[in-house]
Amino acid sequence: MKTLIRVGIAGYGAYVPMYRLKAAEVNRMWGTSGEPVEEKAVVALDEDTITIAVECARQAVKRSGVNPALIGAVYVGTESKPYAVKPSGTIVAEVIGATPSVSTADYEFACKAGTEAMQTCIGLVGSGMQKYAMGIGADTAQGKPMDALEYTAACGGAAYLFGPAEESVAELEASYSFVTDTPDFWRRPKEMYPRHGNRFTGEPAYFKHITGAGKALLAETGYKPADFKWAVFHQPNAKFPINVAKMLGFSMDQINPGLVSPVVGNTYAGSSPLGLAATLDIAEPGDKIFMVSYGSGSGSDAFVWKVREPIKQRRGGPKVKSYIERRKYVDYATYLRHRGQIIA
């Protein structure tokens, strides 16, 4: 898919909460031995998806230099909305100063909700309906105690402010979306934790959709994996993105800068957007970045970005690495307290 008007990223922001739970601590608790990631990010007592989205959005606006009153849309993709009914996006838009001439909504598509919000913003800017639009992926993902997801379900996010390509830090060359009804993961209303299909989440779900979207976008653009300096894939654990990169023909060198799941966990709707932010933190003008998200249910959004000269001036403030290195480990009981699972 290509836009009528050239679109790019005017500014981006990312955030990872300070607290970490090691996989070893989960193993200590349950007498298990899993290690799909080394550790995962955990919210503070006063953080949730809205506060994470605001952190990301504020950094994106600050870096872009755009007058927030000109931002015509703020969409938050998440599967951990603090309210069942009340948009998160209104709060984000109010904090950054985008209200009242703005469209907001919350998007849900499991781990793909963030890139779904980004696609919508690209459409708005690419059609000329808005000059600037912000898509955010943020989550405080839920993992049931003793479930495999407890190791990985993490907290964090990233925000992308889209605007005219000629003033952007990275231009969108093309995108592609690939969706089927594949029920590999879900959460029913009023349930605290999601259910998943264990190994069913692999081949027919994650790998099929990422390779489906990735191959289609490569075919549509005529690019080969070697044409890209960097690549980012959805990161539900440390292993899947490495395997899917190999399946599509990308190397470890290409995915390393954006591979944050081993030390952050799976930030769900924030996952591939956070990986893209970590990649933009080190990218140089002219670099091409290949990105594919994945959301259970299921689908993938694939993007080709070309980094532009303004990147050098518009990545001030804390990098993704800064947030990753700012960490404090918590034990299992403290983790449960931070997640609101122990209430005095």
Added chain:
Amino acid sequence: MSVPRYWREEKPRYRLMGEECAKCGAKYYPKTPVCACGSTEFKPYKLAEMGKLKSWTVIRNAPVGYERFTPYVVALIELDDGVQILSQVVDVEPEAVKVGMKVEYAFRKVTEDGQAGLLQYGYKFRPVVD
């Protein structure tokens, strides 16, 4: 806090918006009806988002609605524009807090109106992330 009061105070609390006296330039947060110079004319003023910690205390017996956050730090902060503000300081252990510590704005949940009521957000401060 009632829903209408929360709504009225959203912009000051979300965006750190104070007021500046139109006559003498004195800056206030929260806003005041009368300036020390006697003027009652003010214009909106965006406070600095960074500052230094001047003094602090640790709350261990919290008021209703804040119990789940204990122990937490409440500090007097001198912002880079000279305005002094009282705020919680987060992402730091109470024993690591020091006078002169550089802090910055952070957007956080302040309290919740029970299980079904409004989630109330606003500014707090944290050690500078760089």
